[in-house]
Amino acid sequence: MVTFEDYGVDKLESNRTYVLTLVGNSQQQAQQSQTLTIRYSPSIATVLVDNKMINGSNGVAQTTLPVGQHSYIVFCNGYESEEGMVKLKASAPSNLQITLTKEATATRNTVAQPTVAQQPVVQAPVTNGDNISIPVKDGISIDMVRVEAGTFVMGATPEMESPYDWEKPTHQVTLTNDYYIGKYEVTQNLWKAVMGKNPSKFKGDNLPVEQVSWNDCQKFISKLNNITGKTFRLPTEAEWEYAARGGKKSRGYQYSGSNNLSDVAWYVGNSWSKTHAVGSKQANELGIYDMSGNVWEWCQDWYGKYSSSSHTNPTGxxxxxxxxxxxxxxxxxxxxxxxxxxxxxxxxxxxxxxxxRLVLSE
Known part of the structure; x- marks a missing residue:
C-alpha cells in the first residue's frame, strides 16, 4: 500500500500518471528515511519513539526513521506524560515541541481510601428482545446485541474484492455459544465515565474513543467489570467477523451491512479526515453499527496466519x-x-x- 502524502503528493490530479520507482541499497534508505526532532521541556524528561529510548541533550532528541507513522512518549517524574503519533514524510524533516504539565499535588500524593458508601451499586440490565442495555454510572449504559451461535466461512470469501494473502485461506468456523456484542463502538463518554480521562484526538462525547492501546483496553475493561459486576472483554477475531457479517441473518455483503460502503461506514471517501458520532450510518443485519469504518477495533487475539482446517471457538x-x-x-x-x-x-x-467494541459472554 502506498500513501502518496509520504512522497510529497498531497492531492491526486486527474489525467495524470504517477510513477513509483523502487530502488535498492543505500539509495532506497535515503529516499525512505527522514529525521524526527523532538524538543521537550523539562530537559530531564525521557523520550521514547516506537517504544525505544532516544538519547537527548539540553531538551532536544533527534532520530532518523522510515517514512510513515511512529508513536512517541515523553515523560518525567512529577509531570503528566504526553504521547501520540507522528507521520514522517519523505519530503521534509518533522519537528515536535513537547512541554509537559506538572501533576497536581493532590493527585500525586493522595491515595483515596474507599468506603462502603463509595462502592458501586450494580444495577440490573434492561432487556428488549435480542438487545440488552447495561447501566454503568451517571446515566451511561452499554447497549448490546445478542449474536446467536452458528457456523460460517471466515476469511476472503468470493464476495470480498481484492483480498490480501493474510485473509486466506478461507476456513469454516463454528461458534458454539451465543454472545452479546456492543451495538456501538465504545464512546468517549463511556471511556471517561470509567477511566476519568479522555485520550482521544477527535473530542466529542458520542464519538468513538481512540488513541487507546490494547493494553489500555484491558485496564478499561477491568475497571468496567468492577463497576458493573459483569465480565466484558474484547471480541475474538472470529466473533468479530461473524457479527460483522450479520451472523445467522447474513445477506453475504462485502461490508458490514451493505455492498455500498457509504451507507454503513465513515471512511476516507466521506469522513472529512475525522471520526463521527457512533450509530449515524445504517446498521448491519443484526442491528450493529460502524463495524465497517469510523474507527478500527481491537480484537482479543494474537495475530497468526490462517489455516484451511475447520475450527471451533478459535482464539487466535x-x-x-x-x-x-x-x-x-x-x-x-x-x-x-x-x-x-x-x-x-x-x-x-x-x-x-x-x-x-465490547463483548459479553452469555
Whole structure:
C-alpha cells in the first residue's frame, strides 16, 4: 500500500500518471528515511519513539526513521506524560515541541481510601428482545446485541474484492455459544465515565474513543467489570467477523451491512479526515453499527496466519508480538473496510484511528 502524502503528493490530479520507482541499497534508505526532532521541556524528561529510548541533550532528541507513522512518549517524574503519533514524510524533516504539565499535588500524593458508601451499586440490565442495555454510572449504559451461535466461512470469501494473502485461506468456523456484542463502538463518554480521562484526538462525547492501546483496553475493561459486576472483554477475531457479517441473518455483503460502503461506514471517501458520532450510518443485519469504518477495533487475539482446517471457538495464535484489529476506519479506503480484512499492531500502540467494541459472554 502506498500513501502518496509520504512522497510529497498531497492531492491526486486527474489525467495524470504517477510513477513509483523502487530502488535498492543505500539509495532506497535515503529516499525512505527522514529525521524526527523532538524538543521537550523539562530537559530531564525521557523520550521514547516506537517504544525505544532516544538519547537527548539540553531538551532536544533527534532520530532518523522510515517514512510513515511512529508513536512517541515523553515523560518525567512529577509531570503528566504526553504521547501520540507522528507521520514522517519523505519530503521534509518533522519537528515536535513537547512541554509537559506538572501533576497536581493532590493527585500525586493522595491515595483515596474507599468506603462502603463509595462502592458501586450494580444495577440490573434492561432487556428488549435480542438487545440488552447495561447501566454503568451517571446515566451511561452499554447497549448490546445478542449474536446467536452458528457456523460460517471466515476469511476472503468470493464476495470480498481484492483480498490480501493474510485473509486466506478461507476456513469454516463454528461458534458454539451465543454472545452479546456492543451495538456501538465504545464512546468517549463511556471511556471517561470509567477511566476519568479522555485520550482521544477527535473530542466529542458520542464519538468513538481512540488513541487507546490494547493494553489500555484491558485496564478499561477491568475497571468496567468492577463497576458493573459483569465480565466484558474484547471480541475474538472470529466473533468479530461473524457479527460483522450479520451472523445467522447474513445477506453475504462485502461490508458490514451493505455492498455500498457509504451507507454503513465513515471512511476516507466521506469522513472529512475525522471520526463521527457512533450509530449515524445504517446498521448491519443484526442491528450493529460502524463495524465497517469510523474507527478500527481491537480484537482479543494474537495475530497468526490462517489455516484451511475447520475450527471451533478459535482464539487466535497462542502467542505473538502483535494483536489483531478489524473493520477499517475514517482514515482508510474501501478495500480495508471489508468484513474479512484483518491487520495487526503491537498491543502498546496508540493510534487516532483505533478504538474498541465490547463483548459479553452469555
Amino acid at each position: 495464535a497462542n502467542s505473538g508480538s502483535d494483536r489483531v484489529f478489524r473493520g477499517g476506519g475514517w482514515d482508510i479506503s474501501a478495500r480495508f473496510c471489508r468484513s474479512s480484512y484483518r491487520y495487526f499492531i503491537t498491543p502498546d500502540d496508540h493510534c487516532n484511528f483505533l478504538g474498541l
